[in-house]
Amino acid sequence: MFGFILKEIFMGWKNNLKSNTFMLLLCIIGITGIGAAITLNSKVDEQADKFKEKYEDVQFYTISDNFLGDKAIEISDINNKGKFAEFLNLLNSSDYFDYFMMYENPVNIENYAGKESNIYGYEYSSDVSDHHQVITHKDGVERECTGVKGFLIGDYVIDYFNLELKEGKVFEANDFVLNSDKPISVILGSNYADEYCVGDKIFVSYLFAEQEAEIIGFLKEGTNVFYRDSYTNLDRYIIVPIFVNDDCNGEEIYNIPVNYIYSVRTSGVIATRLSSADIKEIIESYSKEAGFITPYYVVEYDPTEKVTFGVGIQDIQFIITLIVILAVCASVITLTLCLVHRIEISKRYYAILMMNGCSGKEILCILLGELFFILLISFLIGCIVTVLVSGQFIVKVMKMLLLGSCLFGLMPGIISAIIFLKSDLVRYMYEEI
């Protein structure tokens, strides 16, 4: 009987090719979406576990000031330089946490030869031409520059976050002291490796300096640091030093007012085992001790990686999951309606089968068999797409996808079975064509 049922399923497939193809597409969309959501969630879990494992129970916070609006006087008043210096000193010498100078800001590179995806703001706009501009530098020379993603770091960052290089060397102590007579040392993320080499000289300009730089190393692919509220992947970044000296040969070295430079130095990352409430209290007390009216505040962390789109992966996870849920619900409802319609138009056929000796159970197998094959093909295609997108075959994900496929077909299968079983096929035997 299995052979007969199978043949009737394929006969039915042939006779209802258009509607079956439509149902197949619905299932592929739904099941592939489920696969994408499962893969993303498993990657998120994997990442959260990865960072938890690496940093154990260390909490990370980023310090930020709130000198905006009527509070901007705190940063613009030149007499406040001493307050910033004191605050920085308190952060560096604190017994409660480790403090790292870190700041994300674009860096301009002359005659940029790297990938477009490294350009600052790439994720937010399809047109990055705004970041290509001619800049007149302090030496009076006009240079064609491109603003790329930049990460400014102080010493200890590389050691603490264990930033490994695949080539070259890390910053040394004298790299954090600006000397106009020698090139700035810069390290590039792995995404630059095709276009640049260790030893290449480039002209860079950023908050702290405008001068020639030498590439001293490339980070390993997948290198992360914690910044703001999540881990940031550095593959597409240029890493430049935050200098500790304020002048060079007696002259101030910055491109912007000194208070803003101190603001950059004091907007780094704290690593601690204390709670956020404790850290907030400590930072507020340091702000007061340094003499600020408006205290600094802390940004809490999210144990996942900030991906290349400039938003946290959990944001992407939420958006994708929401879209998938909506798509799956719409697909399931549409699939159910298609099956119900299929039963309606096939009742005469089922009645003829019944009158020729087919049992109700066998006819139900034919009906649900079509759904089963649609789900099976969709599952296989969903697996292939999931493997292609994720780049790996994860057994756990495939098992979840199988479960997802079964659940996807559950409501349409149950509803169509109920409708079929409630149908009075006898009267359809007498239906005229």
Added chain:
Amino acid sequence: MININDLSKVYKTYHNEVTALDNINITIREGDFLAVVGKSGCGKTTLLNILAGLLQATSGSFDYKGISVVDMNKRSLDQYRREHVGIILQNFSLLNDRNVYENIELPLKIRQYEKRKRNDLVWEYLEKMDMLDKINAYPRQLSGGQKQRIAIARALASAPDIILADEPTGSLDESNAGQIIDILGEIANNGKIVIMVTHNMDLVSKCNRIVKLVDGKLAERS
């Protein structure tokens, strides 16, 4: 042999009850070509559907070869219909997306006959129905009489003991109707039970037994 004792069927709707069959008693033997006559709505089709195992009676009994059919569960009823019953209807009930060969083959595939045996039986019954030249034709390419011959071939191919025909000539002209009745008579003469529902009194003369239903009750028999 079929024994029907005090068979009743009551349809219950939300608002009322309709008694389609009311204490029917008949005995039908092999070789009987029984005509069940009566006006529309008198219960003829209901009786046929119960005999086919497609409907459950409300009360009474109906035995076939000493085995009670009314007591059968759904699975046993399906088995009974598969093994013993062939059905012919007024609208022919052919599958329009399959050709003549495939339509006749259908009950044989359901009964899991081997391919060779299926092929032999299809050819045998096509020859009996004088329809060999239409073996690859589709129902839309056949006349009414030809369609009914195919329906009869399909009903007979699995060698059922009981042939149930509900208005088999209803869609046919006089000439074709006569031919179909002759075929059914011949089937009965070969030892099968043939029960035909009709309201065409001109056709019943070919039958060897007639029962008349009036409002679900047996009014006459001969």
